[in-house]
Amino acid sequence: MEEKEQQVIDNIKQQTQDIDDVVFKKMATDAGVVTIIYFSSLIEKMTLQTMVFIPLTNHINQIFQVSETIDLQDMDVILQKLNAGQSLLFFHKPALLQVIDTYSAPTRSITNTETESTVIGPQDAFTESLETNISLLKRRIQNPMLKNEILTVGTETNIKIAMLYMDNIVNKENLDLLRKRIDEIQYPFFSDISELKQLIEDNPLSPFPQYYMSVRPDSVSQYLVDGRIVLIMDNSQAAIVCPTSFFEMFVSVEDYYNRWTTASLLRMLRFFGFFLTIMITPMYISALTFQTEILPYELLLNLQESRSKVPFPPLIEVLFIELIIEILREAGSRMPAKVGQTIGIVGGIVIGTAAVEAGLLSNILIVLVATSALLSFLPPIFLLSNTSRFVRYIFILSAGVFGLYGLMLAFSWLFAHLLRLNSLGTPYMTPIVPRNARDLFDSIIRFPTKYLNAKKGISRAQKK
């Protein structure tokens, strides 16, 4: 008898060799001797006290109410439970292994978002805890049809992800396709959900994000009700929404909180802003390099005057200043916040004015580049803002080679590429390639709220 029990403990001890935070604690209780085994780094002392030690010494029956029994021999399960922060209670006589979930994840409290802030509307954002995030969504959609399937990914790390959807609305084909893609992933470690996102996208080579990503529970739950599928990963703040369209990258949830007039205005600004930000500097290049005749005489004079001291051709000049802007932006996002302000002033004002006075750059170009840099931050989804940075270089180079004609070629590429893209098998360019005429009510112009109750075409929802 004794030997067999000792053997189980020895076995666990052997398996947890070199894991120094494992604790084996023998206690005498009313039900005989109990060995408690747990990883001290995963469990708070307070939790352990209230859930294990106090009941063990006082009300031993409580233990059996909250714990579950597992097989003594199944070492895989035992180790997995230990690693998941659960406590093992080994009763020596009769030999019995009980397990209690004592995992106390180090979480932070819900704070407001810094990356997708809005003026109106709820301010809470997702945190890095899966449970908190699911509860934030369930609080908004109090409906038994909201399902959350827990899957694990990461061949080495076994990270939990949750797939949420409305069972009565979601398109089952989309669901199966997504499940299949997640099953096929062979990747050892995910430190953020955006890695998972890149692995399950339709076209991983494209510069465009093909799934919507947000840290705002209000925006995500809105898409859930529309029939999309939401993925959340433990240890990761953002949620993925799929499928999505190119146009939805310009939709901020605040549009629905604003009045429709304001919302439409802002959407137009963002949408055309994206095309402007990739177009402004290439236009400057083509107007000054190849097609000077498209400018009226007075404007041309103005431009040439501001460029009179600049020794470079417009292409080099533009690349130069764009590079400076990139450096400023990248340095600004990396450097400690306290020095950030100073460097911002040095970079923005000193380099800008000094470069113009030194005759390295033209005044007008600085205005254009600054405008296009600001415009690139208009999309509410930061991934698209990064995309616009990249796409702009394609446009700059093609304008540098063929002027306006190159610009139009680049546009043809952009349109053809966008039209080729799919998001979870649905065309990315809805509603421009129409799937549903009612989508137009919620496109560049947001119609008054009472017209918006229809599901979007891209969801291919079960009910309209």
Place this chain on the structure above:
Amino acid sequence: MSTGQSKRKILNAYHVIFLTQSTMIGVGVLSLPQQLSSLGYSQAFMPLLFGVIASITLYPMIWINSKYPNENLFRINEILLGKWIGKFVNLLFIIQFIFFIAGVINSYMHLIQSTALQEKTITGPVLCFLLLLVYIVTGGIKLIARFSMLIFFITFGMVYFTHWAFEKGDITHFLPLFNFYSANDFYDALKKGYLSILGYELIMFYFPYIVDQKKAYRHSLIGIWISILLCFITTAISVMYFSEWQLRNVEFSILNLFKAGEFSFLERIDIFGITLWVFLIFSTVATYLWCAKKGVDSLISKSSNVHLYILAAIIFFVVKLPSSRAFQETLFTSANYVAYMLIFWPIILILVHLLRKKKQVQL
């Protein structure tokens, strides 16, 4: 008669409308008023006549295709004319397509060179154009259809550019109506001008992909009449704005219509317009290249993207043919006239179809 292979039906009504529409509007429209200039001011209503002719000639095309709903014209040729004659005819079509595409690209590129890129040869622009073209065509007919749709809405705004010409023009130029005397002039205008609206006949090649084949005629007609309307606007405004001498001698009238425009920040709207026109060229040429690729596929009985690359390479060499400009012009113009054959071809096929049916009944 079906070979049993199941083809996916992918083109819906909008796709058919805009495929038809965009294939018709290409480089031809740019010089339509000049091509019709033998009629002088009376040309304004010619596009409407073209529209009627196109609507009538579209019917036999749809008819012969609806008899073989899963086959494109290349296959129908082989079925009706026998394997070898069919393949020979298909080869002719493919060659015609190649020269047609090369012709369109050639004339557009020379236009670009003379207006927008004066200091460059056309080699680079043509190469980039073809690369992008291949990129579009590899996306399949559905991508081309979607592209055409998007392009239509983007380029439609160019109609606005003509309003200055409309304001400055003289509406009395329309009168008197039908002011021409010789049938020869009329025939000349018909022969030259009709080239501009070619393109709708390609429905014979993408017909098997259409979802609602019963309504294909109607949808195609909508596409045709959108194009005809645009052509009509062009010729009508040209008639109002230009003198008869200008109509005869200004080659690219639309660009000159744009020149009438005045913005305080944009001087030469025509350059902007001509570079924007590349979208329309893409949507026209992509459909033709797709058809040519399908032709090669059926010729070799194997579907492969390599055919597309080879076709693009051939087109590149045809465009860059080391010959005089005059020879090229003749070559491309004659290739265009062969295109007329394609319009009357279904009538021959219908006759063969009926003869064979009769034979079968007798047997």
